Amino acid sequence: MRRADGEVLLLWTLPGVAAIWLSGFLLFPGFVPPMSPTMSAEEVAAFYRDPENLPRIRYGMIVFNWFAVGLIPVLALIALQIRRMAHRTPIFSYAILACAAGGPTIFLLADLFWLLAAFRPERDPQLTLLFNDLAWVTFSSQVGFLIAQSVILALAIYLDRQERPVFRPWVAHFNLVVAVLLMPAAFAGAALTGPFAWDGLLTFWVRNGAVALWIVVMAVVLGGAIRRQRAEDEAVAA
Amino acid sequence: MSAPSTGAMPERPSGSLVRKVAWHWRHDEKRELWIGWWTLVVFYNLYGLLFFVVTRTQPPPQPSLDPAGIVRWFDDRHHGLIYGYAIVFIVGGATAIMNATLAYSMRRMSVSRAFAYAYLVIYALATLPGMLLMGIACTVGAMRPDRDPELLSWLYDFAFLSFEGTMGVFLVGSLVWMAAVLLDRNRVFPKWFGYLNLCNALTEVVVAPAWIFKSGAFAWDGTIAWWTNMGVFVTYTAVFLTLLRRMILREDFGTGPLPDLPREGAPQASGSMEATR
Numbered sequence: 001m002r003r004a005d006g007e008v009l010l011l012w013t014l015p016g017v018a019a020i021w022l023s024g025f026l027l028f029p030g031f032v033p034p035m036s037p038t039m040s041a042e043e044v045a046a047f048y049r050d051p052e053n054l055p056r057i058r059y060g061m062i063v064f065n066w067f068a069v070g071l072i073p074v075l076a077l078i079a080l081q082i083r084r085m086a087h088r089t090p091i092f093s094y095a096i097l098a099c100a101a102g103g104p105t106i107f108l109l110a111d112l113f114w115l116l117a118a119f120r121p122e123r124d125p126q127l128t129l130l131f132n133d134l135a136w137v138t139f140s141s142q143v144g145f146l147i148a149q150s151v152i153l154a155l156a157i158y159l160d161r162q163e164r165p166v167f168r169p170w171v172a173h174f175n176l177v178v179a180v181l182l183m184p185a186a187f188a189g190a191a192l193t194g195p196f197a198w199d200g201l202l203t204f205w206v207r208n209g210a211v212a213l214w215i216v217v218m219a220v221v222l223g224g225a226i227r228r229q230r231a232e233d234e235a236v237a238a
Numbered sequence: 239m240s241a242p243s244t245g246a247m248p249e250r251p252s253g254s255l256v257r258k259v260a261w262h263w264r265h266d267e268k269r270e271l272w273i274g275w276w277t278l279v280v281f282y283n284l285y286g287l288l289f290f291v292v293t294r295t296q297p298p299p300q301p302s303l304d305p306a307g308i309v310r311w312f313d314d315r316h317h318g319l320i321y322g323y324a325i326v327f328i329v330g331g332a333t334a335i336m337n338a339t340l341a342y343s344m345r346r347m348s349v350s351r352a353f354a355y356a357y358l359v360i361y362a363l364a365t366l367p368g369m370l371l372m373g374i375a376c377t378v379g380a381m382r383p384d385r386d387p388e389l390l391s392w393l394y395d396f397a398f399l400s401f402e403g404t405m406g407v408f409l410v411g412s413l414v415w416m417a418a419v420l421l422d423r424n425r426v427f428p429k430w431f432g433y434l435n436l437c438n439a440l441t442e443v444v445v446a447p448a449w450i451f452k453s454g455a456f457a458w459d460g461t462i463a464w465w466t467n468m469g470v471f472v473t474y475t476a477v478f479l480t481l482l483r484r485m486i487l488r489e490d491f492g493t494g495p496l497p498d499l500p501r502e503g504a505p506q507a508s509g510s511m512e513a514t515r
Contacts, residue, residue, distance in 0.1 A: 037381075087270055088267055088268070088270060088491055089270045089271060089342055090338075090342070090345070091270045091271070091273075091274055091335065091338045091339055091342050092270065092335075092338070094337075094338035094341050094342065094354075094358055095334040095335040095337075095338035096334075097358065097359075097362075098333070098334035098335075098337050098338060098358055098359075098361070098362035099331060099334045099362075101359055101362035101363060102331070102333075102334065102362045102363065102365050102366070103331075105363065105366060106366065106370065109366075109374075126385070126386045126389055127389070129385075130378070130385070130389050130392075130393075133378045133381065133382065134374065134378055137374055137377050137378050137381070138374050141323075141324065141327045141373075141374070141377065142327060142370065142374075143327060143328070144326075144327050144328060144329065144330030144331035144332075144365075144370070145330070145331040145334065146331070147328060147331050148330075148331025148332055148333075148334045148335070149331070149334075151331075152334065152335055155273065159269065159270065183328050186324040186325070186327035186328045187320075187321070187324045188377075189320050189323070189324065189377035189378070189380065189381045190320045190321065190324065190381075192381070
């Protein structure tokens with residue numbers, strides 16, 4: 001029998017990770033409201049040089065860095081639930097693990113560019129603008145692994161053909177909707193204003209809202225699945 | 239309604255593509271493998287289209303372009319870079335299911351699971367130098383055409399050197415697959431494919447001088463660094479897609495040697511209705 005010790009502990013790291021995400025989001029002065037891509041190099045440099053902003057940029061991005069990696073244990077739990085599904089191959093759980101390795105790496109890269117811009121704010125404003133652009137474009141447009149994660153999970157759920165499937169079909173539908181909501185953000189480089197710009201309705205608010213909603217919903221259904229699994233394991237052991 | 243796990247499957251429908259796909263979705267025991275295989279086929283075709291036609295970043299331009307030339311290069315393909323890479327960013331995660339399918343080929347071999355796991359992790363990270371870093375650099379370059387030309391040329395170098403010059407992932411990944419194929423006793427792939435992996439691995443060594451030369455055969459657009467590499471890569475990809483398809487057709491979900499493909503016209507071992515008709 002597979003050992004499930006410690007899975008509940010890993011699951012309960014999620015509220016901590018969510019708190020880190022929220023504090024990073026509120027600390028970084030460039031998120032609420034999001035910085036505009038139309039800011040000139042001088043305005044961007046002034047943003048990083050502002051003594052009010054600088055510590056908040058650094059602390060915000062330092063904790064944001066922890067958040068991305070903090071999600072990996074939860075993705076590992078999802079991979080284990082996929083393992084319990086009625087599939088013929090481990091392809092879907094492998095694919096979720098591949099997403100877990102790729103996605104946070106890109107997120108770290110965005111974080112690195114922001115911190116580099118803040119490390120020497122006295123640099124030539126053109127260089128600060130470059131780092132700021134790299135950070136925002138990486139953060140906004142890199143939705144590929146998140147989309148793949150949702151689509152793969154949905155496929156895995158649809159093909160989990162057993163009497164009591166691990167996740168109900170609505171979880172699959174939900175994941176497909178999230179995948180669609182994430183797609184417009186890939187076009188973050190296409191416009192400096194409007195809904196597709198990195199501070200726009202679709203790219204910033206809808207996408208980040210979808211990610212937050214995904215974390216909350218998946219935490220609840222994952223908790224339910226782990227609870228059922230433990231009850232079944234105990235019934236077998238008794 | 240699910241098909242019984244053994245015995246006869248409902249007859250395959252003839253007719254529209256949608257009905258055929260629906261049949262496989264419902265009844266084909268190998269549907270997970272076929273999802274992976276078709277993702278590979280569609281993705282590689284799309285990858286070629288996006289890199290060669292839409293973004294026109296392949297074949298690569300000269301590393302020796304001056305900053306004014308680089309500004310013109312970005313101007314010439316502004317929309318292609320922005321929209322082409324946006325599509326790359328949307329579909330880029332599909333590599334996860336593709337690499338999972340390739341890792342499965344190693345899991346089906348008689349070798350340790352370590353080979354499949356190593357391959358999976360290496361190629362999960364390979365997506366960054368394989369396309370995403372280049373896409374980020376090109377998008378940032380294209381979004382502000384008025385950027386200082388010196389900085390634009392740094393983005394240009396970042397794009398092409400991250401794409402061409404960071405081949406460690408593909409080098410080690412190919413060697414892992416090679417070792418697995420050569421050690422395997424389950425006949426998943428023919429042994430010569432192991433040596434083709436070595437060819438692919440060696441081309442990844444040959445691109446390393448792209449970090450040193452700005453013109454000539456070893457530069458990032460050179461006959462050796464780019465053309466040889468791309469030639470071998472395209473051949474290698476076409477070969478492994480064909481072999482992978484044969485592997486899926488031969489798959490019996492056992493742990494021993496994979497059976498041979500049934501001969502043309504011979505009854506299928508999976509017990510389809512055609513065999514009893």
